Amino acid sequence: MTAQSLILLAAFLLVLLALAWPLGAFLAxxxxxxxxxxxxxxxxxxxxxxxxAGLPEDRAMGWKSYAIALxxxxxxxxxxxxxVQRLQAWLPLNxxxxxxxxxxxxxxxxxxxxxxxxxxxxxxxQTMSYLTQMVALAGQNFLSAATGIAVVFALVRAFxxxxxxxxxxxxxxxxxxxxxVLLPLSLLLAVLLMGQGVIQNFDAxxxxxxxxxxxxxxxxxPVASQEAIKLLGTNGGGFFNANSAxxxxxxxxxxxxxxxxxxxxxxxxxxxxxGRMVGDIRQxxxxxxxxxxxxxxxxxxxxxxxQQAHPALQALGVDQAAGALQSGGNMEGKETRFGIGxxxxxxxxxxxxxxxxVNAMHDSLMPLGGAVPLLLMQFGEVIFGGVGSGLYGMLVxxxxxxxxxxxxxxxxxxxxxxxxGPYEMKMTSLAILATPLLVLGGTAVxxxxxxxxxxxxxxxxxxxxxxxxxxxxxxxxxxxxFAGLSANTPFYNTMLAIAMWFGRFAVxxxxxAIAGSLAAQARLPVTGGTMPTHGPLFVFLLIGTVVxxxxxxxVPALALGPVVEHLQLFN
Numbered sequence: 001m002t003a004q005s006l007i008l009l010a011a012f013l014l015v016l017l018a019l020a021w022p023l024g025a026f027l028a029x030x031x032x033x034x035x036x037x038x039x040x041x042x043x044x045x046x047x048x049x050x051x052x053a054g055l056p057e058d059r060a061m062g063w064k065s066y067a068i069a070l071x072x073x074x075x076x077x078x079x080x081x082x083x084v085q086r087l088q089a090w091l092p093l094n095x096x097x098x099x100x101x102x103x104x105x106x107x108x109x110x111x112x113x114x115x116x117x118x119x120x121x122x123x124x125x126q127t128m129s130y131l132t133q134m135v136a137l138a139g140q141n142f143l144s145a146a147t148g149i150a151v152v153f154a155l156v157r158a159f160x161x162x163x164x165x166x167x168x169x170x171x172x173x174x175x176x177x178x179x180x181v182l183l184p185l186s187l188l189l190a191v192l193l194m195g196q197g198v199i200q201n202f203d204a205x206x207x208x209x210x211x212x213x214x215x216x217x218x219x220x221x222p223v224a225s226q227e228a229i230k231l232l233g234t235n236g237g238g239f240f241n242a243n244s245a246x247x248x249x250x251x252x253x254x255x256x257x258x259x260x261x262x263x264x265x266x267x268x269x270x271x272x273x274x275g276r277m278v279g280d281i282r283q284x285x286x287x288x289x290x291x292x293x294x295x296x297x298x299x300x301x302x303x304x305x306x307q308q309a310h311p312a313l314q315a316l317g318v319d320q321a322a323g324a325l326q327s328g329g330n331m332e333g334k335e336t337r338f339g340i341g342x343x344x345x346x347x348x349x350x351x352x353x354x355x356x357x358v359n360a361m362h363d364s365l366m367p368l369g370g371a372v373p374l375l376l377m378q379f380g381e382v383i384f385g386g387v388g389s390g391l392y393g394m395l396v397x398x399x400x401x402x403x404x405x406x407x408x409x410x411x412x413x414x415x416x417x418x419x420x421g422p423y424e425m426k427m428t429s430l431a432i433l434a435t436p437l438l439v440l441g442g443t444a445v446x447x448x449x450x451x452x453x454x455x456x457x458x459x460x461x462x463x464x465x466x467x468x469x470x471x472x473x474x475x476x477x478x479x480x481x482f483a484g485l486s487a488n489t490p491f492y493n494t495m496l497a498i499a500m501w502f503g504r505f506a507v508x509x510x511x512x513a514i515a516g517s518l519a520a521q522a523r524l525p526v527t528g529g530t531m532p533t534h535g536p537l538f539v540f541l542l543i544g545t546v547v548x549x550x551x552x553x554x555v556p557a558l559a560l561g562p563v564v565e566h567l568q569l570f571n
Contacts, residue, residue: 002322005303005341012257012345013292016264023265024272024284030180031153031277033172039180049175060166063516066154067509069170070147074114074505077140081110084136085128094129095204101127108493113137115504116144116386118230118237118356118479119496121488125219125240130202137237138226142186145233145266146177148388151508152270153177155392156277158515159416163522167515181266182233189228189262196258197251200224223248231262234386236356236479244346244359245335256342256359263355267384270391278416282534287394290542291352294383298372299348305369306330306344333364344369351376354386356479363466363482370482374469377476379550380435386477392511394546396431398533399424399514401545405531415533417523424517427510434506436553438475438499443468451491457484470496475503 029036035043050056061069085101088094101109105122112119113136122128128137150173158167194200203220210216223239227249230237240246250256268288275284307329309320322328327339334343343360350357351373362373376383382393403420406413413420446452446467456463466485473480474496481487487496524530532538 002303002307002328002341004339005307005344008341008345009296009299009303012260013296016261016268019261019265020268021272023269025276027149027181027266027269027273028276030176031156031173031273033169033176036180039184042179046175046179049179050171053171055171059169060164061169062165063154063167063512063519066167066170066516067512070150070508070512071505073170073174074144074147077143078110078114081113081136081140082106084132085109088129088132091129091131093131093134093202095202096129098127098129101132104490104493105488108497109137111497111501112479113140113235113237114144115477115500116148116233116235116354116389117474117477117500117504118235119474119481119500120237120241120479121493121496123241124238125205125221130221133226133239134222138229141226141229141233141235141237142178142182143174145182145229145235145387146174147508148386148392149177149181149266149270150174150388151511152274152388152392152395155395155511155515155518156274158517158519159395159418160278161519161523164519165516167512167519182229185232185265186225186228189232189258190224192258193227193255194224196255197247198224198227198255199248219248227259228262230357231259231355232266232387234263234267234353234355234390236350236354236358238357244357245361247337250359253338253342256338256346259357259359260346260349263349263353263357264384266387267353267390270388274391274395280416280534283416286534286539286542287391287398289539290546291382291384291390291394293539294379294543294546295348295352298352298376298383299345301372302344302348302365302369303341305366305372306334306340308366310366330364330366330369333361335359347373348376350480351478352381352383352385354381354389354477354479356473358480361483362469362480363484370465370469373480374465374472375550377472377478378436378439378554379546380432381476381478382546389477389507393431393507394542396428396511396514397546397549398542399428400432400549401538401542402531402533403428404545405541409531411529411531414524414530417525418518418521419524421517424514427513427517431507431510431514432549433553434510435475435503438503438506439468439471440554442471442475442495442499446471446492446495449491451489452495455486455489455492457486471499474499477504 085106089100150170153173154167200222201220205220206218207215208218226239240249244250271284271288275281310330310332320328329340346359380393382390384390385393399415399420402415403413403425466482469482470485
């Protein structure tokens with residue numbers, strides 16, 4: 001790795017910390033359901049929205065009511081996104097006269113954007129009209145991110161509560177997260193991105209003459225507005241097929257840096273909000289420290305891997321040494337605008353968070369460079385993770401960590417004054433095991449089904465990795481891909497949609513059940529026998545739990561290799 005890469009990582013973490021600290025205090029205010037300082041004028045629009053929807057904003061919900069409202073809301077969102085795609089040929093804001101999207105692709109995309117995955121089996125500029133991009137896809141970018149924030153608010157309230165049956169009001173949480181957090185931040189980031197050259201218009205696509213005398217079509221569209229929320233909401237879906245490698249989405253090195261910060265900003269800030277809401281900011285620091293340590297190690301591994309010479313190019317005598325005129329290393333599939341450092345850091349950030357935006361081809365990463373993003377997703381997308389989902393996923397691992405520690409020292413496990421009993425551990429197990437079952441089950445079906453192997457472009461082990469990566473990305477709500485897999489088929493559109501839906505909601509429902517159980521408990525006072533959960537020992541216990549569970553969950557994937565070889569599926 002180079003000094004430039006290390007300086008980039010250090011600058012990224014420092015800027016992230018400087019911005020996340022005040023935003024964390026702001027998020028804690030938003031979760032309190034009280035007027036937010038500086039934005040008190042938004043209370044009237046907020047109240048109007050409740051009245052227009054006929055929602056009682058002052059009614060607290062138990063966890064079951066909260067979960068039902070969440071599922072119904074997201075189901076309706078799925079139907080809406082599906083309908084817009086199927087009807088887009090007859091809807092306005094379609095200057096390219098793009099046809100209706102096919103049923104299986106529409107189904108996959110609708111589930112993908114509602115589940116905060118944003119897996120894309122299509123080329124955006126060739127498939128989706130401006131209306132579909134703005135109303136259906138960008139709309140769900142806001143609402144899926146707000147859903148994640150709502151769930152983490154409910155769980156943190158449960159830790160802070162003193163014997164109550166309520167965990168909040170889903171409709172209020174979603175509204176406030178959107179109105180006070182996502183909309184203002186997206187507006188600010190969109191303006192900053194436009195200043196760097198990201199386009200924002202409703203023009204028809206332009207035909208330009210090339211130097212060879214041919215004609216090239218240049219896609220236009222309202223890109224900056226979708227780019228901002230795709231990053232801040234850790235969604236990841238690109239307006240263009242090239243995603244954040246496209247110069248209209250990510251034109252400069254500064255724009256690239258801003259996008260990196262945007263992906264991690266809210267997940268990092270929620271850690272500080274968590275500490276403030278439970279009355280001990282050290283708890284937030286502990287969770288953030290665990291995330292940061294694993295992220296830094298993963299980033300350094302990708303830096304080191306991608307700075308190595310590509311063996312196939314080396315055999316051809318290509319000079320791949322770093323120098324004044326080139327970044328050196330494996331530049332296959334990477335943007336020269338960003339080099340090894342900007343591309344490798346983006347790969348680590350986008351897979352540590354459940355974002356999926358990419359500025360380089362992950363299929364072209366070196367073996368270790370590709371293994372690290374895969375592992376980051378298989379940890380459960382808790383190393384910062386998605387907006388809301390990263391923190392509530394990490395808190396589930398914290399519950400497991402204190403349970404294991406309680407077994408070792410022979411004491412009743414507790415976390416933040418709440419006892420961790422059999423019910424909490426059953427729900428924790430469900431939340432942790434849901435995604436590995438979806439990943440391994442989906443991969444197993446895909447590598448033995450003819451429709452699954454038909455989409456594999458690369459033979460051998462790498463083809464298997466592409467399938468495993470696809471289901472890992474889908475079930476963990478990431479959305480990135482190795483991209484050597486032809487996934488826009490009825491088989492993969494259906495299978496991956498199932499993985500995305502249950503990868504999202506089969507985790508959320510147990511998390512809400514844990515919140516309901518913890519909220520009903522009285523908060524225990526700290527005693528001399530209470531295990532501290534804010535120091536270095538707990539940080540490394542939490543890291544060990546995440547890593548150990550992540551590795552053990554995916555050991556069965558190693559057993560699929562001999563099966564693939566025996567059946568000669570990819571030869």
